[in-house]
Amino acid sequence: MTYPETVKYLESFINYEKTTAYRYKESLGLTRIKEFLTLLGNPQDDLKCIHVAGTKGKGSICAFIAYILKEAGFKVGLYTSPHLLDFRERIRILNPLSDKRQALSEFEGIIPKAALKAIVERLRPKIEKYGRSSPYGPLTFFEAYTALALVYFKEKKVDFAVLETGLGGRLDATNVVNALVSVITPISYDHMDKLGHTLKKIAKEKAGIIKTKKSIAISAPQEKEAREVIRARCKAFDVKLYEVNKYKKLKLRLLGRHQLINAAVAISAVKALNGYGIRVGVDSLMRGLYNTLWPGRCEVISRNPLVVLDGAQNVASVKALKEAIRKNFSAAGGSAFGEKYKKMILVLGISNDKDIKGICSELYDLADKVILTKANSLRAADPKILAGYFNGKERYITDGVGPAKNLSRRLAERGDLILVTGSLFVVGEFKYGRRQFN
Template sequence: MNYRESLDYLYGLQRFGIKLGLENIRTLLERCGHPERGYGIIHVAGTNGKGSVSAALAAILQHAGYRTGLYTSPHLHSFTERIRVDGDAIAEDEVARITILLRSLAEGVPATFFEFTTAMALLHFQQRQVDFAILEVGMGGRLDATNAVNPRLCVITPICFDHAEHLGDNLAAIAREKGGIIKEKVPVIVGRQEPEALEVLMEEARSRHSSLFLCGRDFSPDGGPDGFGFHGMGLELSGLRPGLLGAHQQENLSLALAAAAVLRLQGAGIPGAALREGIERVRWPGRLEWWGGRREVLIDGAHNEGGARVLAAYLSSLPITGVRWVAGIKGIRPIRDILGPLLPHVSALYCTRPPVEESVDPELLAEQGAAAGVPAEAYETPEAALAAALRDRRRDEIVLVAGSLFLAAAAREFLQNQEMPSA
């Protein structure tokens, strides 16, 4: 089995769909000899910001000299991006080798795509002898495949509405699912939350006798003309120049720093220089990413109301005269929750389909935009929509690509093969 054949097998597992529960992954890990027990695990849940927090903490640990695994989803361009050690994606031949091994061990187990890839990541981390592994929850937390581990630390980013069909239709229910990663006597870092979500998370922590560290109470970020600062939990940092853009990233980065502070209390050697270098050098493509470093095309994976709001806040801070938005949304997303915060900042809308099986009809998106007074046109492909937006862009305007990480990936691939037109 080569890499392409292994991907065919892995994606074929999607026939099992999304199946929340831990029985399959526990069976797989037992048959693998429990690779997840060979290193320290930091488990990260929440709605938005999970990937950014995970990437920042991984960067801090790497700069502290630890071999660090990072498991995130989805990927932008290649499956291998999901599983990294010290920033390097798993090799294609390693994907094929582990797929062959796990396929034999999984006989009789109807593992889903995510369950199988989670086992692959944990096994790869063991084989690469990592010191720490950071696992980003795929969906929810309580019944997510990543929750079969016993972490040293848990982190929960801000919670908002997402995947309501699986997690619940109110914040308390969603928070209970995400708070399900909290383990007995395992410390948990919690980002700022709406009151109903915070109440649930505090209850979960109390019931499991877990030390709870809250953003805004036990630690806090602050930003100003001299850079980003962090205060609390034995750390006093100032003048940081984050590698991730946006005021909301200061909250995410503060969670990574708080996590590092807890690891230090647990005995990990993480010098101040590693904290600073990790925060300043971390990169996370597709999240408030200015393509090529030029302030002309902004790519962001905002795909729910929370993501749309932080993106809107960033747009309001820019010295620009207009935003030409290339928009594409997955079919299960509530359209108005994404359009609502962003349309007031948009001068023209280029509606398309992200490259996924289910997507919102571009014509429907265009109708919603027009109803809000924004000129809008529909395009069948992301490439056509982005080409039109680039052609129409005027000086002091930007092109925004947002609505789905899959759309962000398509835009990046298109731009890699195009010469950026000048205004």
């Protein structure tokens, strides 16, 4: 099997990230992956896991935790989703022994093509045998890839595995692990057609990762309804809960006040390891936070013109983005990036299962010119529909992110800011070009 054949094989799986046309139900739960992992000898049982669920900041918090533990001398597996360009980004190992050039890479420790090919070749017979014999049907892409990650982390003998849920938590394929620390990031309204239309219902799904008795849970600041669900879940499973309510000014490369909250949650998660006799010094905490790289999150990729990328895809994240723009890119905010921008050129593409109206309403007043576009994804909303929410603005419509990128640069004048947001899919294509697995 060549590497291109490996990619083609992985692309052949049912992939719910490509579409929203499915029901979120118990049959999408953990039975398949649990059975398959049993065939593999349950690699997850040999891993010390930190498991992260929530609506906002999951990936950033996972990255902060992983980089802190790396700075403390630990070898750390990091499993996140979605990816910006290459699906291998989802599986990484941060190693304190990495050379400096590798450590400076924005996707440090990404699984090598040869390693991924070898694991797929080895597991493919078992995957296909299970698919033929299981009454629950074949594995999905996310289930298979989660299994690959767990096998890889076990074989590489990582000291910790930091895992981000894909969707929800309770029925997510990552919820096969028994975590030392379960982390709930800020919960807000997203994936409501799948998780429910109230914070209480959404929080119930997210808090489903809290299930290991006598373990530890960390919660970011939450609305009252979500906070009550998390507290009740911890009480039911005899889990010690620490709620993060305060955060200090920290030296970060990642921009935005919301990243200070994310960093505080990550610090609490690492400190929770004290309960297992694992202590991380202050110097490691601070170095880890500062060294954390997490592309596509309020990321400046160009200064002339000024181009900012952010994968905000729900109303709460867009509000945090607006605050970051005001603080970091205006004279009034004491910006380190120069004087206040003259005009905002917004490049916007949104998946069709998101709160399109809410996101567009939040961004309306920020933008002077708007380019509505779509990622190369079946989930992408029609840019003509998005345009309807920007009446009165100077609007442009493109049928792809590449044309939107070219148009934004043509429209930009000296002192303007190009903001690309609404979807990590759009951000990934704007920065790198065509993504894998659209």
